[in-house]
Amino acid sequence: MISREFKALNYLREDELEQIHLGALAVLEGDGVEFFSREARDILKKAGAKVKGENVYLPRELVMEQVAQAPAEFTLHARNPEKNVVIGGNTTVHAPGYGSPYVMDYIQNTRRSADYKDYIAFTKLCANSDNFDVVGGVLVEPNDLPDYIRHAKMFQAAVKHSDKCLMGSAMGAKKAQECLEMAGILFGGVDQVRKKPALISLINTNSPLQFDPRMLESMMIYARNNQPVLFSALAMTGTTSPVTLAGALVQQTAEILSGVTLAQLINPGTPVVFGSASSIVDLRTGDLAIGSPESVKMFSVIAQLARFYDIPSRGGGSLTDSLFPDAQSGYESMMVVMASVLSGINFMLHSAGLLENYMTMSYEKFIIDDEIIGMVREYASPMLMDKENLAVDTILRHGSGGNYISDEHTFKHMKEMRIPIISSRERYGAGGDFADTAQRAHEYCKAVLQGYQDPELDENIEDELNRYITNISEEK
């Protein structure tokens, strides 16, 4: 988690921000949103929305009334209460990459299909570093597991190898319900989970202006049970949204607000997050360009819009379009993380491991991103400004010239510096062969995985969870 004391950057002027807000309300009233769920449409209709076919037209009063019910911040509970996190306010909570079907093989310099072993290894890397707060979800796609059991096995791995906060499956009602029940085993009953929200789930809109049935059904289960929902638009400029950034923001704001409205109608006060994974598309190739500065502009505005609606925001990530853990992957990921944190993004999915936009997870990139987040965290941490740190007396005592190296003040504070995990401060001439960043990350990663020890987990809980999972059936 990154915590800052300085005020977040406001990218737009207030009157500009309001233009996006007013545009979104006009879209919700004029175009409406397609909800591919009868139940969702019925709830919205009952609250005063006009429904025509699958299209739901949302009056602005309804939207604003419901958005006002969402909390400005909320606590996400971990099985180890010391790992609980508050989402909202002046902090950024980090979750790793999500959904990649491939893993990069560093030695072979190619990619391969991801599997459950990778899922477990990445869970350990997350658990090992203070920079990550949330595990679980689709950290990487375990393609070797049958679909009906994947969510449960991922949940199991996340619980066994880490004691941090968890994500819930967004793949339909059955899986969401099963995640909820597994969380119940962990927290002493589903009742307890309702009181202490413990599963955050990623509910994407289907841009432009649609919600698919699978996502809607899981969302409704989570909302009914008071579990936090990350509503995230994935506007791809010029394909699933207008090509202009302001237009994409208008459209995605409409989408997110409609989701938030539904969640609040189901359960007033449902913790929700105003989210975006939107990106420009490079229209020379039709590919996403998630490491582009234009995409980061949108994240900055998303953070600001969320503050306007007084709910937490989601955006950013260690995003890159590079295929390798090279210079581009470094500068793109740092750009997105730094600008998103300084803009006040509260929840950062995709915080580590991604290469080739969302397609590939890389062990080496994961470690590099761990370093990047650690650096931004150090940048954002307060500069100590007390008498001892201001050191006026020390300067007066020392005077001009000379060297502070042997000063008692230096000796007292010299160990307060952040020590990088893989960044090099070697010089030429220091002797020996030098490894580049990716190679150092490769070695570091191996060492972490070799030395990793699972956190304690009550045997009874583990057994009960295993039994529950064994009994999950393939039928719908």
Add this chain to the structure above:
Amino acid sequence: MISREFKALNYLREDELEQIHLGALAVLEGDGVEFFSREARDILKKAGAKVKGENVYLPRELVMEQVAQAPAEFTLHARNPEKNVVIGGNTTVHAPGYGSPYVMDYIQNTRRSADYKDYIAFTKLCANSDNFDVVGGVLVEPNDLPDYIRHAKMFQAAVKHSDKCLMGSAMGAKKAQECLEMAGILFGGVDQVRKKPALISLINTNSPLQFDPRMLESMMIYARNNQPVLFSALAMTGTTSPVTLAGALVQQTAEILSGVTLAQLINPGTPVVFGSASSIVDLRTGDLAIGSPESVKMFSVIAQLARFYDIPSRGGGSLTDSLFPDAQSGYESMMVVMASVLSGINFMLHSAGLLENYMTMSYEKFIIDDEIIGMVREYASPMLMDKENLAVDTILRHGSGGNYISDEHTFKHMKEMRIPIISSRERYGAGGDFADTAQRAHEYCKAVLQGYQDPELDENIEDELNRYITNISEEK
């Protein structure tokens, strides 16, 4: 030049900032600063400072009175007036790397001594990109030229191969005077140069709390002739300053303010910049760690302090401790550039090319940094928020579902995206071998240098400059 419309980040609270200010004034009164120039001490003494040996004790009233005379912003003039830049306000002006004695040989993966051919090549790279505003100065050290003529040959190369703003030599009175006279040839007389400041020079303090004679003598020549001065502290925490960041900031603020005071006493209204190249030292090795987040914290505060004193700031750069143009060099450089720009740094020296802190210039890293600055520039450029860009009508017309790719609005705006110079948006499976960022930068650099054409330069001016340089003598 990067230009932003949003407000700069204020890293510290105002009361914290004031603690640094008050600490600096206490140091100036209590410790004083050693000025290793009789002339400088005499000027300060005459204005009311107490002088003891080489030490000058500056009363706070004197300091604040003089600092108030410095302009909040000023124009730096180029031989091509279209390339003039304003330093101060909401912009960041970029100058390339400065002072490296080595150049990296990418093919051999090693470093070698820099020479005049490198100086010319890097000048062309600067001139070629819109992202750089200032050339000249010690872009890289031409070790193959005799010392007495280096500054003149560097000036000549900067003028011949570029029409951008120039830097002046800070290596003593004789060289500063010669730079001024060469600028006179370029601008129609030294009188004109006084009216239209055209040489910005880097005057480092000698931390802790000293100014060396060479820098002081050049500074006094420039100030007397109304040329802008970058006063820059180079506090290295725990060696040339207190180990704590707040303490280093107190000391460097004292140093810079004392320089600004002297410059204003010499010529009220001398354009000055409140600058820092300070960095933490990794006390495990004693080496600078300029790519560290702690160093960027100091840049953010420097920008804020400069706003407090209402003068432009200098800080940041594409700084890295890496030896290679690898991931670390990418994330460190992006961190420093992004956070410095968002903090409102006005002048960024070392904007491109550096590896191994300040020791080595790299052609590949130069191109990578050009990309980084281009990205941050795009991020900072205003998001267009007019009706056409908000696209509410387009969204209403389009409705839910479908694809914007064939929409007329997309067609109209699709070419407004920034095209990267070397970043890749390729995907696996697109066929062919993929080059990493450094390799692409290597190819790009070769192409730029092969195709480069010098800007026009009046033959008479060129001849006169050549004659002037031929007549420079080795004697002091």
